[in-house]
Amino acid sequence: MSRIGKLPVNLPAKVTCEVAGNVVKVKGPLGELSQVVDPDIKVTVEDNVIKLTRPTDLPRHRSLHGLYRALIHNMVVGVSEGFEIRQEFVGVGYRVDVNGQLLVLTLGYSHLIHFMLPKEVKAQAAEVKKGQNPVLILKSCDKQLLGQVAAKIRSLRAPEPYKGKGIKFVGEQLRRKAGKSASAK
Numbered sequence: 001m002s003r004i005g006k007l008p009v010n011l012p013a014k015v016t017c018e019v020a021g022n023v024v025k026v027k028g029p030l031g032e033l034s035q036v037v038d039p040d041i042k043v044t045v046e047d048n049v050i051k052l053t054r055p056t057d058l059p060r061h062r063s064l065h066g067l068y069r070a071l072i073h074n075m076v077v078g079v080s081e082g083f084e085i086r087q088e089f090v091g092v093g094y095r096v097d098v099n100g101q102l103l104v105l106t107l108g109y110s111h112l113i114h115f116m117l118p119k120e121v122k123a124q125a126a127e128v129k130k131g132q133n134p135v136l137i138l139k140s141c142d143k144q145l146l147g148q149v150a151a152k153i154r155s156l157r158a159p160e161p162y163k164g165k166g167i168k169f170v171g172e173q174l175r176r177k178a179g180k181s182a183s184a185k
Contacts (some may be wrong), residue, residue, distance in 0.1 A: 005065030009050040028079030031141040078141035091165035
């Protein structure tokens, strides 16, 4: 058995799960998510516990078993607690302004960058204290969408290896390179 796939997914209070054919719908206080599951994987809900079973031990079934269990678990956590990603803007003059679903980014280019967020993702700019870098906080109940949006924002100005300037995730360790060294004569 898959070590991940065989684990049951417990439903917290105020979270409901419906299985209709091969579509799993999870509804909670923070929203509603659905996932299409491969027809070979069977999903059952009993006593606030979601269990997934696979028909055989073929490599394809083993990998799908763990995958769909992880996706359903992320849906349950998302609609009950939600997910959050923090991004730090490192560089002189780098900043972010949040106007509803529109981000206005100043990233050292000759122009501003306007980035429209999906309606499922909420953003806020943390207060900037003197001597600290601006931080953007992204929140959503959909972990997959949140990760894609954060990666897209990061790609607008990825951190460079010499000074570390760019957009990085809070807590991310960057591989730094040594710069030019003075030649000894």
